[in-house]
Amino acid sequence: MKITSAEFIRSAATESDWPAPPLPEIAFLGRSNVGKSSLINSLLGRRLARTSSTPGRTQTLNFFLINGRFRFVDLPGYGYARVPAGVRRTWGEMVTRYLAKREELVLSIHLVDSRHDPTELDLQLHEWLLYHARPQITVATKSDKLSPNEMRRNIERIRRALNLDEIIPFSAVTGRGRDEVWRAIDAALRDHRRAS
Ligand SMILES: Nc1nc2c(ncn2[C@@H]2O[C@H](COP(=O)(O)OP(=O)(O)OP(=O)(O)O)[C@@H](O)[C@H]2O)c(=O)[nH]1
Numbered sequence: 001m002k003i004t005s006a007e008f009i010r011s012a013a014t015e016s017d018w019p020a021p022p023l024p025e026i027a028f029l030g031r032s033n034v035g036k037s038s039l040i041n042s043l044l045g046r047r048l049a050r051t052s053s054t055p056g057r058t059q060t061l062n063f064f065l066i067n068g069r070f071r072f073v074d075l076p077g078y079g080y081a082r083v084p085a086g087v088r089r090t091w092g093e094m095v096t097r098y099l100a101k102r103e104e105l106v107l108s109i110h111l112v113d114s115r116h117d118p119t120e121l122d123l124q125l126h127e128w129l130l131y132h133a134r135p136q137i138t139v140a141t142k143s144d145k146l147s148p149n150e151m152r153r154n155i156e157r158i159r160r161a162l163n164l165d166e167i168i169p170f171s172a173v174t175g176r177g178r179d180e181v182w183r184a185i186d187a188a189l190r191d192h193r194r195a196s
């Protein structure tokens with residue numbers, strides 16, 4: 001995919017802030033600090049989404065317009081223990097409402113940390129997307145932090161834990177996996193065009 005333009009549109013704390021349809025959307029989700037914003041920046045080849053080593057940086061739904069044709073949605077991360085219970089509840093409502101209701105959502109990109117086994121919340125999210133029949137792919141981030149052998153082992157463990165056929169190993173540092181993620185996005189956008 002050639003990126004001709006990419007711009008931040010807006011942050012949304014409530015449904016009334018979601019941008020008006022009808023552009024297709026690709027959502028990025030996963031636990032706090034897993035690398036969602038970094039993946040977005042790597043895909044776009046520019047630093048548009050805010051990244052931070054402090055977990056819980058992204059607290060709202062952030063919409064980006066790409067090539068004037070589709071949107072990326074950077075969702076807040078889950079599982080950050082130090083977030084107060086009230087905020088956690090709001091997170092759940094905000095994100096599950098978006099995932100359940102948004103008709104424009106054509107693909108959810110679920111990020112898991114390649115260094116660790118999936119958490120209980122990773123499993124729940126995966127099951128939830130399956131149950132709601134939302135198209136999803138799983139990307140294992142920070143692959144640059146592991147040796148090829150460790151990586152192979154961990155990918156296999158994650159694949160089994162989530163009962164998946166495929167996981168895309170990714171690194172925002174080396175760019176590994178970037179083309180595969182773009183291929184999945186292209187395919188989702190093509191399916192959407194065919195169906196509409
Ligand atoms: N080595 C390495 N570090 C990464 C990679 N991806 C992200 N990071 C680092 O991990 C930290 C978190 O990255 P973010 O992209 O901000 O994570 P996020 O999922 O958007 O986090 P929240 O918005 O807090 O939910 C930052 O310090 C990044 O530089 C990667 O592929 N390799």
Ligand SMILES: [Mg+2]
Nearest residue numbers: 036037057058
């Ligand atoms: Mg973020």
